[in-house]
Amino acid sequence: xxxxxxxxxxxxxxxxxxxxxxxxxxxxxxxxxxxxxxxxxxxxxxxxxxxxxxxxxxxxxxxxxxxxxxxxxxxxxxxxxxxxxxxxxxxxxxxxxxxxxxxxxxxxxxxxxxxxxxxxxxxxxxxxxxxxxxxxxxxxxxxxxxxxxxxxxxxxxxxxxxxxxxxxxxxxxxxxxxxxxxxxxxxxxxxxxxxxxxxxxxxxxxxxxxxxxxxxxxxxxxxxxxxxxxxxxxxxxxxxxxxxxxxxxxxxxxxxxxxxxxxxxxxxxxxxxxxxxxxxxxxxxxxxxxxxxxxxxxxxxxxxxxx
Amino acid sequence: xxxxxxxxxxxxxxxxxxxxxxxxxxxxxxxxxxxxxxxxxxxxxxxxxxxxxxxxxxxxxxxxxxxxxxxxxxxxxxxxxxxxxxxxxxxxxxxxxxxxxxxxxxxxxxxxxxxxxxxxxxxxxxxxxxxxxxxxxxxxxxxxxxxxxxxxxxxxxxxxxxxxxxxxxxxxxxxxxxxxxxxxxxxxxxxxxxxxxxxxxxxxxxxxxxxxxxxxxxxxxxxxxxxxxxxxxxxxxxxxxxxxxxxxxxxxxxxxxxxxxxxxxxxxxxxxxxxxxxxxxxxxxxxxxxxxxxxxxxxxxxxxxxxxxxxxxxxxxxxxxxxxxxxxxxxxxxxxxxxxxxxxxxxxxxxxxxxxxxxxxxxxxxxxxxxxxxxxxxxxxxxxxxxxxxxxxxxxxxxxxxxxxxxxxxxxxxxxxxxxxxxxxxxxxxxxxxxxxxxxxxxxxxxxxxxxxxxxxxxxxxxxxxxxxxxxxxxxxxxxxxxxxxxxxxxxxxxxxxxxxxxxxx
Numbered sequence: 182x183x184x185x186x187x188x189x190x191x192x193x194x195x196x197x198x199x200x201x202x203x204x205x206x207x208x209x210x211x212x213x214x215x216x217x218x219x220x221x222x223x224x225x226x227x228x229x230x231x232x233x234x235x236x237x238x239x240x241x242x243x244x245x246x247x248x249x250x251x252x253x254x255x256x257x258x259x260x261x262x263x264x265x266x267x268x269x270x271x272x273x274x275x276x277x278x279x280x281x282x283x284x285x286x287x288x289x290x291x292x293x294x295x296x297x298x299x300x301x302x303x304x305x306x307x308x309x310x311x312x313x314x315x316x317x318x319x320x321x322x323x324x325x326x327x328x329x330x331x332x333x334x335x336x337x338x339x340x341x342x343x344x345x346x347x348x349x350x351x352x353x354x355x356x357x358x359x360x361x362x363x364x365x366x367x368x369x370x371x372x373x374x375x376x377x378x379x380x381x382x383x384x385x386x387x388x389x390x391x392x393x394x395x396x397x398x399x400x401x402x403x404x405x406x407x408x409x410x411x412x413x414x415x416x417x418x419x420x421x422x423x424x425x426x427x428x429x430x431x432x433x434x435x436x437x438x439x440x441x442x443x444x445x446x447x448x449x450x451x452x453x454x455x456x457x458x459x460x461x462x463x464x465x466x467x468x469x470x471x472x473x474x475x476x477x478x479x480x481x482x483x484x485x486x487x488x
Numbered sequence: 489x490x491x492x493x494x495x496x497x498x499x500x501x502x503x504x505x506x507x508x509x510x511x512x513x514x515x516x517x518x519x520x521x522x523x524x525x526x527x528x529x530x531x532x533x534x535x536x537x538x539x540x541x542x543x544x545x546x547x548x549x550x551x552x553x554x555x556x557x558x559x560x561x562x563x564x565x566x567x568x569x570x571x572x573x574x575x576x577x578x579x580x581x582x583x584x585x586x587x588x589x590x591x592x593x594x595x596x597x598x599x600x601x602x603x604x605x606x607x608x609x610x611x612x613x614x615x616x617x618x619x620x621x622x623x624x625x626x627x628x629x630x631x632x633x634x635x636x637x638x639x640x641x642x643x644x645x646x647x648x649x650x651x652x653x654x655x656x657x658x659x660x661x662x663x664x665x666x667x668x669x670x671x672x673x674x675x676x677x678x679x680x681x682x683x684x685x686x687x688x689x690x691x692x693x694x695x696x697x698x699x700x701x702x703x704x705x706x707x708x709x710x711x712x713x714x715x716x717x718x719x720x721x722x723x724x725x726x727x728x729x730x731x732x733x734x735x736x737x738x739x740x741x742x743x744x745x746x747x748x749x750x751x752x753x754x755x756x757x758x759x760x761x762x763x764x765x766x767x768x769x770x771x772x773x774x775x776x777x778x779x780x781x782x783x784x785x786x787x788x789x790x791x792x793x794x795x796x797x798x799x800x801x802x803x804x805x806x807x808x809x810x811x812x813x814x815x816x817x818x819x820x821x822x823x824x825x826x827x828x829x830x831x832x833x834x835x836x837x838x839x840x841x842x843x844x845x846x847x848x849x850x851x852x853x854x855x856x857x858x859x860x861x862x863x864x865x866x867x868x869x870x871x872x873x874x875x876x877x878x879x880x881x882x883x884x885x886x887x888x889x890x891x892x893x894x895x896x897x898x899x900x901x902x903x904x905x906x907x908x909x910x911x912x913x914x915x916x917x918x919x920x921x922x923x924x925x926x927x928x929x930x931x932x933x934x935x936x937x938x939x940x941x942x943x944x945x946x947x948x949x950x951x952x953x954x955x956x957x958x959x960x961x962x963x964x965x966x967x968x969x970x971x972x973x974x975x976x977x978x979x980x981x982x983x984x985x986x987x988x989x990x991x992x993x994x
Binding site: 341345346347355358359365366367384 | 561562563566574577578579580581582583587588591592593600601603701
């Protein structure tokens with residue numbers, strides 16, 4: 182059933198995935214092979230909470246989250262671009278490291294296991310837009326959302342314009358598809374990739390801030406719980422196009438919102454929490470390209486046409 | 489006196505201990521197509537990369553239009569009006585033609601790239617130089633010939649007055665080559681200086697005004713094209729006389745080795761590629777399949793070798809039906825050798841050593857086994873011996889095969905296939921991308937194999953190759969065999985008409 186209780190949270194739960202996947206678009210299109218979104222977002226949630234906890238300011242928290250995301254990506258860049266490591270090995274190393282380091286710091290700084298929840302953590306301000314909140318259906322989407330939700334939606338279009346209509350965007354695409362093409366017209370391939378990694382880190386950090394300071398106001402170990410990988414799936418699935426990322430993120434947001442709703446029923450909550458991830462697998466299997474391929478194979482068996 | 493477009497003096501380039509260019513002088517004038525010819529590894533591309541600012545560690549001086557220059561990157565070269573079209577294109581596949589052309593210096597409107605203007609610019613350029621193309625097409629949807637056109641437009645957009653073309657015809661079909669030659673001529677008439685790097689003699693004769701010949705890093709000759717002929721150029725390139733007409737023993741075909749009965753198959757995209765083809769190949773004969781690239785000849789070779797599934801028909805090798813689970817293995821066990829036209833991806837395994845690539849066709853044979861294990865000392869011996877016999881220039885047999893030049897890699901593959909003494913040898917584009925010295929050697933090997941009483945199925949886009957080697961010629965057009973000619977009746981004209989799909993009246 183699609184009701185207010187499912188519509189209202191879609192945007193909220195979609196935003197971290199969308200921010201993260203938009204960041205991923207830059208990494209993916211510039212050919213960095215980056216798969217550290219999960220780690221970047223997780224560190225972002227942690228540094229965001231820490232920043233907010235010690236200063237009592239949500240804004241500082243957000244800035245700290247951004248810094249945390251960027252740090253993780255710089256670390257990945259060191260391994261990958263500077264030292265020439267394999268992207269999957271380096272990426273997994275960074276992701277594992279992120280889980281380890283956040284858990285360790287949580288226990289040493291705050292002396293708690295599992296979850297850090299404290300009144301000193303300042304959450305993000307939630308907007309109520311005067312006119313929109315009175316329109317039916319729309320009001321479910323827009324009430325009580327953080328600024329980051331609107332920022333994420335705005336970034337979809339900004340990213341699309343950057344990729345399509347700026348020299349920087351051209352450089353990114355050239356670096357990703359044919360680095361030779363970029364180099365021969367004077368683009369510094371490595372520098373472009375570094376910049377893209379920083380952007381990815383910033384957006385993943387913002388995604389983390391939305392999770393830990395927007396949707397909740399707490400940090401818990403491994404709280405990202407695979408949303409970074411869902412974002413990665415969204416990037417790959419949409420061939421790293423901003424609008425495609427928006428659509429897939431919406432889909433995953435819907436799956437997660439639905440799962441949250443079903444949790445209230447008697448079905449095992451573990452089964453229900455699998456829904457977003459099962460959706461990823463299902464969508465990956467049912468990619469249009471793959472369906473085309475299947476059709477083609479069946480077509481091979483048809484009778485030989487005459488000349 | 490008019491100024492020279494390019495004047496390179498005493499250029500020396502070293503890579504470690506290897507001297508790629510040794511005190512090379514090179515001059516080219518405005519309004520000419522200048523051929524820079526030589527075998528693979530002679531140093532042509534190196535010299536041009538110096539001119540294009542890609543190599544900067546050279547000695548010697550360069551003058552462009554009489555002005556002394558020192559480049560630190562291709563950017564500097566571009567600003568002096570030099571453009572280069574590389575062998576491997578530097579295009580972005582997902583971008584449109586227009587975006588690719590303007591990528592180095594896009595036009596702006598209100599801070600954003602003006603896509604409409606870009607398209608106009610490209611349309612204008614393409615009209616001006618007769619390089620017809622749709623600016624809105626995505627590069628990934630273009631044929632190789634059109635992609636090259638985009639590369640040329642890109643160089644022209646950046647203001648190229650001196651255009652370097654690095655082996656531009658290696659990837660083109662004969663029709664595309666013709667069009668390219670037209671383009672080069674019209675650019676020349678507009679006063680530009682074209683430098684054409686190539687080792688194909690027919691092109692040199694067709695389009696160049698003057699040539700500089702290089703061999704082993706030095707210039708061996710500078711001549712006007714009109715004063716020379718292909719034979720002389722070949723001699724200057726190789727350093728000795730080259731004989732591409734091979735002597736063969738009289739034609740006495742024996743019993744049937746390969747028999748194709750109404751075979752059809754689809755290509756890898758699922759489109760019909762080979763349609764209802766039947767013919768036999770006998771002992772002691774070379775059957776040549778002529779045709780314009782893309783008419784199903786690669787798929788025909790793969791179908792015969794069991795690499796593509798047949799949708800119809802049967803293949804018999806030595807009277808035995810080739811079908812079942814592992815057809816390629818069955819073919820090999822029944823005496824088939826296959827020189828594949830894609831030597832990089834199918835004919836060899838790039839990451840494996842020269843030795844392992846050689847063993848790939850024979851590792852099952854008892855000759856290199858000790859119990860269940862490979863006998864490496866014996867294998868090494870065999871590989872060393874064959875590398876020597878086939879004059880493959882290598883470092884160590886444990887080096888990766890990708891360290892070899894195209895010609896040497898092909899020689900190694902031929903050595904491997906010949907070692908098994910195949911009753912049927914499929915040679916698909918055996919000399920594609922191979923220099924003229926190695927071509928001569930490969931021709932001799934193929935004829936030698938035939939003279940020993942084996943069957944050869946030769947597939948080639950090069951008409952001269954078909955005519956030089958074949959006893960019988962079949963012409964393939966849109967997947968069907970459209971005509972058959974004995975060598976004695978075959979002429980270039982007759983085959984050419986069939987290749988274009990035109991059947992003779994009678």
